[in-house]
Every structure is written in structure tokens, then in C-alpha cells.
Amino acid sequence: MEKKTSSVYYTDFRCGLDESRIQKLTRLMEVAGMGNIDFDGKFVAIKMHFGELGNLSFLRPNYARAVVEFVKARGGKPFLTDCNTMYPGSRKNALEHLYCAWENGFTPLTAGCPILIGDGLKGTDDINVPVVGGEYVKEAKIGRAVMDADIFISLSHFKGHEQAGFGGAIKNIGMGCGSRAGKKEQHSNGKAIIKERKCKGCKQCLKQCANDALHFNEETKKMELNIDNCVGCGRCIGACNFDAIQFAQDAAAKELNCRMAEYAKAVVDGRPHFHISLVMDISPYCDCHAGNDVAILPDLGMFASFDPLALDQACVDACLKQEPMPNSVLADNMKEEHFHDHHDHFVNTTPESEYKSCLEHAEKIGLGTKAYELHYVK
Numbered sequence: 001m002e003k004k005t006s007s008v009y010y011t012d013f014r015c016g017l018d019e020s021r022i023q024k025l026t027r028l029m030e031v032a033g034m035g036n037i038d039f040d041g042k043f044v045a046i047k048m049h050f051g052e053l054g055n056l057s058f059l060r061p062n063y064a065r066a067v068v069e070f071v072k073a074r075g076g077k078p079f080l081t082d083c084n085t086m087y088p089g090s091r092k093n094a095l096e097h098l099y100c101a102w103e104n105g106f107t108p109l110t111a112g113c114p115i116l117i118g119d120g121l122k123g124t125d126d127i128n129v130p131v132v133g134g135e136y137v138k139e140a141k142i143g144r145a146v147m148d149a150d151i152f153i154s155l156s157h158f159k160g161h162e163q164a165g166f167g168g169a170i171k172n173i174g175m176g177c178g179s180r181a182g183k184k185e186q187h188s189n190g191k192a193i194i195k196e197r198k199c200k201g202c203k204q205c206l207k208q209c210a211n212d213a214l215h216f217n218e219e220t221k222k223m224e225l226n227i228d229n230c231v232g233c234g235r236c237i238g239a240c241n242f243d244a245i246q247f248a249q250d251a252a253a254k255e256l257n258c259r260m261a262e263y264a265k266a267v268v269d270g271r272p273h274f275h276i277s278l279v280m281d282i283s284p285y286c287d288c289h290a291g292n293d294v295a296i297l298p299d300l301g302m303f304a305s306f307d308p309l310a311l312d313q314a315c316v317d318a319c320l321k322q323e324p325m326p327n328s329v330l331a332d333n334m335k336e337e338h339f340h341d342h343h344d345h346f347v348n349t350t351p352e353s354e355y356k357s358c359l360e361h362a363e364k365i366g367l368g369t370k371a372y373e374l375h376y377v378k
Helices: 021-032 061-072 094-103 144-148 169-177 180-187 235-239 253-268 308-320 329-335 345-349 356-364
Strands: 006-011 043-047 077-082 115-117 126-130 139-143 151-161 165-167 192-194 214-217 222-225 245-247 273-279 301-305 372-376
Touching: 006 021, 006 308, 021 061, 021 273, 021 301, 043 061, 043 144, 043 169, 061 077, 061 151, 077 094, 077 144, 094 115, 126 144, 126 253, 139 144, 139 180, 139 253, 151 169, 151 308, 151 345, 165 169, 165 308, 165 345, 169 180, 169 253, 169 273, 169 308, 169 356, 180 235, 180 253, 192 222, 235 245, 253 356, 273 308, 301 308, 308 345, 308 356, 308 372, 329 345
Parallel strands: 006 372, 043 077, 043 151, 077 115, 151 273
Antiparallel strands: 006 301, 126 139, 151 165, 192 245, 214 222, 273 301
């Protein structure tokens, strides 16, 4: 039986004096068939990463605006969205997340549409979404605003990642659309940890626990954990405004990747979806860090497809054909005396990372196919 292939469309960043990258992106969306989606009167979630404060490798708002205008021109009602983070930082609740987005240039004026944080104020506004064919996750905890949309579009910055090997469409969708509890489920096999020093004794977490795992100590005026009752649901994370509750990120890379693929499938199943990845500013680590190292590979271009798996595979293949950038962590690693060449730029950058399990599992559960045909768009 012949293996199914998906179409992936690609254009480089070369522009003459009479053309911009934004125009090339618009043409890419046209040729790739995004305009065939019936946007008229539909709510359209455009999932992207607004960048952590201090990080400068995230996608500029101009690219998001191009996608927004494409949707609006066809009668759609777009909004930019992301969900809150599991870890302490500048995006762990909707207020801080919006301030972060605004400071990084994402506003209704620059984006041309509203910005909604998908899992609400504290990261607890989610919905359980069945994962068809899921082996690790039966119901994914996805931000409610993401699932309320009629159409889903991902706009991803393709770069390296210290655990998942790279961050592309599947990571942007699967990890990015998970609520705080959903991110916890992907990252951790463990149970809550209470940082007594940070606990204010406000008891807000107590209201979120349905398993009698939290107890307020009247003497210390601090929360305590009954670890035997804790099921690791992660609801208490969103309730705490003081970063006093944490979960260890102890899921092995392979298990993390498989869960991430299953979360991505939950997001896109049953509705029109389209995916765009910009392979540029390929920093070695995630945009979730409050800083970014120099790129490990040169800027390659813009890729688009209806298949998020084929899109990730095409971006990986294009990256592996490149020469490492000088004075990058990848180039430095390759100069080390006892360097072991994995013949893979992402693994050579962070040898403890692994990404092939994500692509293989995504194909196994029917998220898409790794086989693709690449079409160049001038």
C-alpha cells in the first residue's frame, strides 16, 4: 500500500526592493490553499507564542498581522491566543501574559485583532478534550477559548529546544494549547510540591483541590500536602498567585513528546486547521526563556501545510541540510575535544534532547504523515 504524502509549501526570505516578507507570506498562504477554508463568520484562533520578557527571538507581530488580515479578508473573526505557562515567569496568568504580549509588540492595534489568553485568568479555564487513539492521554486539558474557535491556525517560530529537540508546529499546538494543568500533565509524572517559604496561607489552592490533598496548618499558617491523596491534576498551580506550588518536570523526553503529539491531535481533530512555521532566528533553546542565544543555523524561510506533522518534518529536514552558524553553541559543541557527532544539528546542540519519538508517535495516532512533497513558492 502506497504511503500517504502531504503537501508542504515553502518560500525563502529573499526579497527585492519592490516586495516584503509579509507579501511573500501572504502569497504562501494563498498558494498553499489556506484560502480554501470557509472563514466567513467563523471564529478563528491563531495560536502563537508572544515571547517571554527578555527574549528577542520570537516572531514579530508583523507576521501575525499578515495571517490576521488574510482571515479578515475572507470574512473570518480572528484572535491571537496562547495559554498560560506552568512555570513562574512573565506569562503564568492572563494579566501578566497580556502585559508581556503588549511589551513585546502584540496589541490589537499592531495585530489587527483581539488577543485572548486561551485558558483564562489563572490558567484554570480549560476543557477536557478526548484524544482519539491516545495511548498516554485519554482527555487533554485544553484552553477553553482555543476549543471554542471554529477554525484553528498555528503560527510557529521553528527553533531548537533543550528537551524536545526542536520547537515547531506540534509543540506550539500541543504544549502551547494545554492549560496550566495540561502542561503539567505533559511535563510531569509527579505530584505537587509546596514551597513553604513562598506560601502566604491564602487558601486559594484549597478551593481547587477535589481530592483532600491540601491541608491548612493553623500553627504555621501555611498549606501542607497530603501526598497520598494528590493525583497530580495541577489545578492548584493556577490558584496560587505566589509561585508557592510547583511540579517537577520529570517526564522523560520520549514520554513528553508522545503526550505533546496527543495534545496536538486533541486540538485539531474535528475542525478546519492550517499551519505555518517560520524557520528563522533558530535559537538553540525555547522562546520561553527570558533571553536567547545566537542562532545555531541560518534563516531558511517560511513553510505552510494543512498537515502539522509533515510541516515539522519538512522544517527538520531543511535544517539538517544547513551548515552550523559560527560562534554558536552548536559550533562550539562540535569543537569540543570529546565531541560525539550525532549527525543531527538539534541533538548535537543538546545531546540530552530527542525529537524523533514525537514525529513517529504523531504519525502512529493519525495526526498526519511524515511523508511530504515540498512545493517551492516564488
